[in-house]
Amino acid sequence: MSTKTLHGIFDDEEILLSSVKEIRANKIDIKEVYSPFPIHGLDKALGIKETRMAITAFIYGCVGLSLGALMIYNIMIIDWPQNIGGKPNFTFYHNLPAFVPVLFECTVMFAAHLMSITYLIRCGLFPGSSEKNPDPRTTDDKFLMEIEVDGDISKVKEILAKTGALEINEKDD
């Protein structure tokens, strides 16, 4: 049996959300939902696992903190100790308050940049990558639900139509 892909188009996120719940209640797997903006509660309704982004953020922050400490230690203590206002300059911990802004900024910079990069890699977005979006209208005012069906598609179509899809497109794989 061939696998077919169904695209259900919606124009309201509330209708989409209830449709998602209805379809999943019928034990049909939804492959993906495309939306112009984040929909609150959609990830839960789709049964997607919780993001691990927070954990990566914590790790990146720790990396930034350590590298920042290493950098400032190398610059200000080992390589070129300077007498600034008579402050102690041969030990790291004596000078720690002055280094806190540097450590803080390094932490933030590493966490923010590496998180953005992680996100782009995870989404498969890089310069020259092809678009993943099946219908350009989902960047404007429509929502699209993608379902892969093995076998009988009429039942899925029926549920989609019943729960408020404006149009249902069929595609062979």
Place this chain on the structure above:
Amino acid sequence: MFTIDQKAKKFTISLMIIGLIALIYGFISNPHGAWPALLFNTYFYLGISIFAVFFVALQYVAEAGWSIVLKRVPEAVMGALPIFSLIMLFIMIASIMHWNHIYHWLHEGIMDPANEHYDKIIAGKEPYLNATFFIIRTIIYLLGWNYFAKKLRSLSILEDQSVGSKIHSMGISTSAWFMVFFAVTSSMASWDWIMSIDTHWFSTLFGWYVFAEWSAIGFTTIFLFTLYLKRMGYLNHVNENHIHDLGKWIFAFSLVWTYMWFSQFMLIWYANIPEEVAYFTARLEVDNYKFLFWFSMLINFLFPIILLMSRDAKRNNTRLIFVSCVILFGHWLNSYLLVAPGTLNTHGHIGFTEIGIGLGFAGLLIYITLNALTKQPLETKNHPFLDESKNLHT
């Protein structure tokens, strides 16, 4: 309707009795040390109650929906504002009447060039720091705060009996005026009541520092009351999403406070200008305060950031209660350090008077709050964002 159970009544009344004993004991054994103890405790609890007003006003001006189901809690906490305002006013009147020696700049002859106590720097501050203007300012702050508290409370009660959103828009405009008034007066009050103790010293972010402290303890108090009511079987619409939001505020404002603390400390430490550094040497070079200084700062920072960072932690009641108790204690210690070194020099120590008054005021605050909660139904009605609050997802 909420009713106070006997256990809570007995508990708060015994706390108040401890406070009264501590107050009497303090003023008989060592009046010089009892005044600062009274001042810093009043500062702490007045901060909690005025912050509750700020919380209510903040929800109005931000048109925030999440907090409506627990709106009665901050409204009840601000019921304690009048009594702590009166205590603060009493301390200020006592200061200008020279019943105590909290404020160095109020000493007689300090602004008179012919007098042996003449201090040129303090004399230069006379247009702002003089007894008449000082007491007028204090009265303006306290009257203004109490006026807005009363107005917001009565609007909220009126809303329950009316239809439409007219009362709500009145609440928004009242809150907006309060925000403007509070932005100026909270800063000035912190200069007058706390910063002027160390008369020679000044810090431009002191008002923000005090505001951040009041925010941290205020959110903590509102959270603890909310959870108490929930445990007692009230506030059925409050769920883990609301607790999560309160947890976020506690976490955020603990970090804001640390940020302010560190910004003030680091700039002064780095510039190392004698007249500025004097404030920190009075705390760091004195054995009585040195430990408390670092200890209060570290627990106010490390406990929230380590224990409340993750999402699950902010939904864990036990952990939130633990952190709340720690930071309430930490900020109480920090309030002590704002007042004691400037008034008692190297002789300050935390004893029965300080702790006893603190417990007594806690009893007073809890009793007044619980009592205010019995006056109105805990469920609000007719608020335009009520449904949003009941269906909150975080």
